[in-house]
Amino acid sequence: MSGLNDELWMKERYEQVCRKNPEEYALISLKIKRFRIFNRLFGREAGDWLVGQVYEAIRTWIGEDEYVAHIQLGYFNLLVHMPEDYEEIFQYVIKLNARIRDWPYGDEYGKVYSGMGVYRLTDQPKDFYTAQYNADICRVESPESVLRNSHFEVYGETHHDTNLGSYNMEQNIRPAMDHGDIKLYLQPKVDLKTGEVTQAEALVRWIDPKKGLIPVSDFLPELEKNGLIGDLDLFLFERVCKNIRRWLELYGKKIRISVNLSSDMFNYRYFLKEYAAVYEKYPCPKDCIEFELLESIVLNQVDQVQNVVGQLKNFGFSCSLDDFGSGYSSFSVLTNTDLVSLKIDRSLFQNESDPRERVLVRHILESAKELGLKTVAEGVETRGYVEYLKSLGCDYIQGYVFYRPMPVEEFEERFLKNGERAQV
Secondary structure, three states: OOOOOOHHHHHHHHHHHHHHOHHHEEEEEEEEOOHHHHHHHHOHHHHHHHHHHHHHHHHOOOOOOOEEEEEEOOEEEEEEEOOOOHHHHHHHHHHHHHHHHOOOOOOOOOOOOEEEEEEEOOOOOOOHHHHHHHHHHHHHOOOOOOOOOOEEEEEOOOEOOOHHHHHHHHHHHHHHHHOOOEEEEEEEEEEOOOOOEEEEEEEEEEEEOOOEEEOHHHHHHHHHHHOOHHHHHHHHHHHHHHHHHHHHHHHOOOOEEEEEEOHHHHOOOOHHHHHHHHHHHOOOOHHHEEEEEEHHHHOOOHHHHHHHHHHHHHHOOEEEEEEEOOOOOOHHHHHHOOOOEEEEOHHHOOOOOOHHHHHHHHHHHHHHHHOOOEEEEEOOOOHHHHHHHHHOOOOEEEOOOOOOOEEHHHHHHHHHHOOOOOOO
16 A cells, blocks of 8 residues: 555664664564454455554554554554563553554444554664564464454563474474484383283383473474374384384283374374384284373264274274363263273372262272273372272272383383382
8 A cells, every 4th residue: 555654664764773772662563453354344445444544543643763664454563662661561552552443443343453562672683574573473372362352462571482492393303203312101000909010101201412301291282283293103103013012022921002192193084094004014912002092182072083993993902091080071982982991080189088089080980890991090199099999999000109101121121021010
């Protein structure tokens, strides 16, 4: 649109400010919310008119040596004086929002709302496009963006850009697998009748040679978000198959290992083809492999659960329901699928003195027993729970009260070479 300052003009103003007193300024990324809907309802000409009105509302409000430019569609950049104190920034944005919202657009169009990202410059400012990106990213990724008519975030105060970390994660995960930094850990499941360990859950640990142990909470959610979790699933599955096979050859012992099926794989039409290809490279007894389905993933997807469990069962694998009782419990999954075991969530083993907790655990175990399901109590940390679970006929315990997750080599040494048993 003619007559409005554009992005190149704003870039020049930004560079001028950076040569003088950048720390007094902030670059604001501002976008009219639901602008595309406005265009659809009232037409492109009305949309152009609205852009001009918002531009005028801002231009006549900002002060001396402050600037506004129209970048595209309903998107603007402002370069304005900005205090350091967050409360003062908050008040500034409130006033700016009110200026735009309450401008006399006419009754037929109603109020106009905006989203803003604020990036304060420093005495060593970033180049214009980096500053613009920083302001954009905290506007776009604000958790308030879908909850409020207007919203804002301040870069470095209320928002920290996680995208660079995500990008680095994507670049680093495959080399980490290739270099052996991604490791298979096993947490034993203890037989409550004998104390034997013939089962375990496969877990992942990332041990970077420079950074050390990277918390699972730092990388698993990122892998799920960017679609790399399936690669990790198959990587761990391959190592599980290799070890089961090797232990059977070396010790003549079968160890049953459960692996987690991520949401990506659960919803992938050809997931079994991927797992079967890995299995065919490293075949082992199929009854030694169990897939754990998270209760939060299978909720309200009974048909898909039946499909996934059916495919795995037909191939020769078994399935269990993980984290049962974590808040999503769907008994229809238990009654309509061919699951073989049930893992009771750790949240039900937090307060030994709570009689309500014991009632829930007892009923879950009784229901599982009547349905012919094996039971595993997960996250158990005290002997009191051990005795209570034994009295109720729980089959296995997986928890710190007996064993923490451990490297494959330690698991092999303790339970296959030495035949260690837990004191139950």
